[in-house]
Amino acid sequence: ARPRVFISRRIPEEGRALLAATCDVNSWESDEPPSHSEYLQAVAGVDGILCLLTDTINGELLDAAGPGLKVVSTLSVGYDHIDVKECARRNVKIGYTPGILTAATAELTVALLLATSRRLKEGIRAVENGEWGSWKPMWLCGPGLEGATVGIVGFGRIGVTVGRCLKPFGVASFLYSGRSEKPVEAKELGAMFVSFDELLAKSDFVVACCALTDKTRNLFNASAFKKMKNSAVFVNTSRGGIVNQNDLITALQSGQIGAAGLDVTTPEPLPTDSPLLKLDNCVVLPHIASATHKTRAAMAVLAANNLLAGLRGDKLPHEIQI
Ligand code: GLV
Ligand code: GLV
Numbered sequence: 194a195r196p197r198v199f200i201s202r203r204i205p206e207e208g209r210a211l212l213a214a215t216c217d218v219n220s221w222e223s224d225e226p227p228s229h230s231e232y233l234q235a236v237a238g239v240d241g242i243l244c245l246l247t248d249t250i251n252g253e254l255l256d257a258a259g260p261g262l263k264v265v266s267t268l269s270v271g272y273d274h275i276d277v278k279e280c281a282r283r284n285v286k287i288g289y290t291p292g293i294l295t296a297a298t299a300e301l302t303v304a305l306l307l308a309t310s311r312r313l314k315e316g317i318r319a320v321e322n323g324e325w326g327s328w329k330p331m332w333l334c335g336p337g338l339e340g341a342t343v344g345i346v347g348f349g350r351i352g353v354t355v356g357r358c359l360k361p362f363g364v365a366s367f368l369y370s371g372r373s374e375k376p377v378e379a380k381e382l383g384a385m386f387v388s389f390d391e392l393l394a395k396s397d398f399v400v401a402c403c404a405l406t407d408k409t410r411n412l413f414n415a416s417a418f419k420k421m422k423n424s425a426v427f428v429n430t431s432r433g434g435i436v437n438q439n440d441l442i443t444a445l446q447s448g449q450i451g452a453a454g455l456d457v458t459t460p461e462p463l464p465t466d467s468p469l470l471k472l473d474n475c476v477v478l479p480h481i482a483s484a485t486h487k488t489r490a491a492m493a494v495l496a497a498n499n500l501l502a503g504l505r506g507d508k509l510p511h512e513i514q515i
Pocket of ligand 2: 270271291292295348349350351352402404
């Protein structure tokens with residue numbers, strides 16, 4: 194019999210077609226997620242699930258799928274939404290999509306950094322509202338990258354690539370912090386491994402590229418923002434959960450830090466009455482770092498190939514090691 198798989202949202206056709214060639218596919222044909230109970234119903238008896246980062250994959254959901262479930266494949270590099278221990282207990286393999294989205298994610302990180310530091314939101318709004326007036330020497334100035342110190346928290350594939358993209362702007366020095374030293378990448382960028390506190394104290398730009406784990410949850414809290422320069426620009430393209438968002442709001446409102454650029458928030462979507470959206474010194478994007486046509490298509494194909502390998506009982510092209 195053909196294996197049964199559930200795809201939890203509309204995804205690029207390349208990936209769906211790969212699965213449809215050999216599997217009985219039930220896809221949730223919407224951009225909006227199924228409700229909790231619809232999700233539990235949809236996975237009953239399936240062999241594989243292709244999920245998104247917005248889906249909570251926990252014991253309850255795995256039980257709803259049943260003992261035939263072999264593999265969960267997420268269309269994301271982050272997998273903080275998946276309970277890996279519960280998957281391991283049931284011998285369910287987990288696939289994810291590292292590597293192929295690194296360039297797109299780094300690119301958007303740079304875009305957000307520039308949009309924030311060079312005050313693009315305020316500038317665009319001023320032009321649209323007829324508040325341009327004349328050319329003003331003192332107007333809409335911000336910190337530039339030339340001569341700046343950039344601190345990268347989480348010097349993985351994405352963090353290193355952000356550094357490579359920023360170097361040509363004339364960055365004076367790179368600092369990085371994280372679980373371990375990365376001598377090869379550090380040498381290429383001339384980056385120095387420092388403690389988190391030293392990175393906060395010395396960086397003009399603090400860029401978060403770390404995964405959300407028990408160690409990084411709420412890492413950017415009031416105490417962290419206090420250690421940062423009052424002019425510091427903070428950029429987060431990892432997960433909202435690494436930031437204590439109320440502390441960030443206070444830090445931005447009080448001038449404890451200079452500005453923030455966020456592709457990720459808590460919750461997502463961010464309610465339109467969030468104080469973050471009232472701040473001139475904060476730019477918020479709707480979690481679009483990997484959103485290039487090519488990258489999303491490649492993610493769908495990789496997620497499908499991970500799922501197919503798991504269904505065959507093979508090692509996945511990109512499997513989370515538990
Ligand atoms: C996006 O946030 C991803 O984890 O791929
Ligand atoms: C994290 O997943 C990275 O690719 O840097």
